[in-house]
Amino acid sequence: MTTDDPIFTPRFSFQKPLRLLCASVLLLAAAPVLAQNADKAAAPAPDVAAPQDTASPAAPRSRADAAATATLAALLPRLAGNDTIPLMDRSAMFAGDLSRLLANYDVSQSAADRAEIAVNDGQVQSILKRAMGLLGTPYRWGGTSPDGFDCSGLVGYVFKTALGIELPRVSREMARDDAAALIKDRNALTAGDLVFFGRRGRVDHVGIYVGEGRFLHAPSRGKDVQIDTLASGYWSEKFVQARRVL
Template identity: 70%
Template sequence: MGFAALPALAQDAPEDTATPPAAKAPEPQRSKTDAAATATLAALLPHLAGNDTIPLMDRSAMFAGDLSRLLSAYDASRSVASATDTALANDSDGKVQSILRRAMTLLGTPYRWGGTSPDAGFDCSGLVGYVFRTALGIELPRVSREMASQASNQLIRDRSALVAGDLVFFGRRGRVDHVGIYVGDGRFLHAPSTGKDVRTDTLLSGYWGDKFMQARRLDL
């Protein structure tokens, strides 16, 4: 099926070999998003080609579905990154940067239910409340569902409209049960669950992508 050639989809089309090639200018460095898309696509190929127990047509359909989800996430990540770049460019008072700097210093802090400080550990809403309180003096409700229902903050439902510093909410069956801070490039920082540390995850696909419900933008 020629799988080995498929990763070239993420690159420019080859030049016409009928004419002598001119001196080749160095290619601009690809963005992190381009590199991630190519790497993910390459990782799918062995998974598809190596499983001979699946009929050929079923394997082809499975690959097409994986590729479709990959390209959708790739397009969404470009839109999100553009919105974040614009927000940071307009961050003249440095408030968004203050939020991000404070949030990033907490990476690796252990999760603890009911925790609201680096020493005690954090649960999801405890982490978000601590960041906004210590970075900008903004007090937020203690639990995620109350943060999500604050009508005074702009409601955002489209992931492509997110900018760094937005609060992002997740849940099941229409009920919010988790919150994090959007940091850009399709990723958010949060305290996930018992036994895990504060970290960043993607909200464009996978587990958290499926649970994303809405976001709120605070008037900083």
């Protein structure tokens, strides 16, 4: 039995430090997990953090808006020479923010088209303003001045003094002037168009369409420059065609 004593004692003293070492290793390995659990326990309750969650998308939304705005700023100058958005840029339309920014932008017309329309509108306004200023001017056969107008003299005076446009002297020649677009449908009339009247297709009178089914003209002797309707009555029946100068 004496031979067993030296063997038993060292064996017991060696295993105790080994168990302590293993416990220390396990404790070190578990430290990150314990720290993570401690952070979770210290975090605020979900109902307290909820207001922050609802406000947090503001930053991404602002960044999205900024990106969409930058894309739009780069895209719009390219529309100047095209009627529609270039094919390579159509993928951008899938972005909700870009679609929202483009909602009020008419991409069916190029910038050049819109500029032309703006100029045309300004010309029409100049014609109407000049023509309206002559209401009440007496009719005078062969007249071409504010002292008195005949029908073609009035129209020619308005276009020449308002825009510098020279028109043929008499209504019949104005109606034949191919430099102005021919319009046969009165429903297609726009302000500033020349409207012609006559009998059996022969033009003998002209006026300026002012919109809403009405036109301005110098009717005949004994009458002043006035506005009449195309919708019904004498002049409706005498309407032959129209020409668009602008």
